[in-house]
Amino acid sequence: MRAAVIGLGRFGTFWAGMLSREFSVVGTSRRRIPDLPREVRQVPLDEALTSPLVFLTVAISAMPEVLREIAPRLGPGTTVVDTCSVKVFPVRQMQTFLPETTDIIACHPMFGPDSARERTDPLPVILWPVRDNLGRYEWLKDSFQRLNMRTVEMTPEEHDREAAFTQGVTHLVGRLLREMDLEPSDIGTLGYTRLLQVMDQTCNDPVELFRDLQRFNPSTREMRQRFSAALARVEALLEEGDGTDV
């Protein structure tokens, strides 16, 4: 089956390459992408939108604009699959903008170009059938499993809650450590090496992803509040009886 990937940034290019092992993939972007995987053909947006399966790999914050642009050009029999790192917001946007004749599947691959290279276990991907009149949801799950993904079914609300306290806190720590200008050390402990890996990997993603997944996930504010409160409690633990010290 033909699949289109709308948005060929760092993740979109990687995703298109990954899908090309199972689908015939075309990709589209406003600028010409020079280093596309060989199996992926860049085409104009209108040509891409004739594919029965349309993956959106655009920034979370760009979803409303992109949906407004593509909605009137989608034929019946299209299934739109987003790949955003938050789910409640884009699902609401897709329900608002996409025509009733278009199916909607919410999808969040919990990996990126870096971690996919390093992990050897099946890559987790979260799926939820928002509107599945054409019955492609189960078939997509099977296709993903053939691509060595492990599918996990979760409502958009459940996803955002759990993602805030897993992926969200990881990106917060990674960005915070980069702000501290931490550097590799000859005397680094194993734990420190792991922190640097988290820092490098999260900061390899565009800063836009970090901002969007903190701002468009309703649970990340609570996560950050709990992070700050935990820091304050740790500080308090250190101040206890401080008078007896050096």
Next chain:
Amino acid sequence: MRAAVIGLGRFGTFWAGMLSREFSVVGTSRRRIPDLPREVRQVPLDEALTSPLVFLTVAISAMPEVLREIAPRLGPGTTVVDTCSVKVFPVRQMQTFLPETTDIIACHPMFGPDSARERTDPLPVILWPVRDNLGRYEWLKDSFQRLNMRTVEMTPEEHDREAAFTQGVTHLVGRLLREMDLEPSDIGTLGYTRLLQVMDQTCNDPVELFRDLQRFNPSTREMRQRFSAALARVEALLEEGDGTDV
């Protein structure tokens, strides 16, 4: 050569076992330790102190008390080697309390029971010859290398600076995440898995180690200030233009 290990807590027991591949090791503790490595014999303090090589594996905060206790009982020809996770403070204490006839080597193994099991590369250990009249420093370095350690020479001041921004920040992050009650997740990213490893490993160490290495290292206060300042900058980055959001 006979070596004594003073203090058989989690690290001391592990350290005694490790040394026993190269030395004849006796250990001492106020309580009876039931699960010592087979090659390590528990003996009374006075017997332990007759060893030419005496390792101190006690809490940083216990150093003054322990040094006061052992100093009058050390014979000439003894080399005392501490293993504290900070260096300026214990070196000053050893210089203050130990007799002139006792040699002093500052030592910080940058690993523990958990990370030693997981690492396959040589384990880094920091060494500094504070007083080496008996000339055992180079010989100890060689012995450590035969035990698959990689020795790094560093002044106590250099050590504390670098350790605050490597081991110190790692333990701060680990304790903070534990305070947040983070848990394993079915949808955890690779980065999140690494954060949980850091949390579990640092929180396996006694909380006393965490407190001591934050309180007895003069650079950790600055590290924590930079941590908080970095968090504030990241928060500010997220607030920018927040009005345009969902």
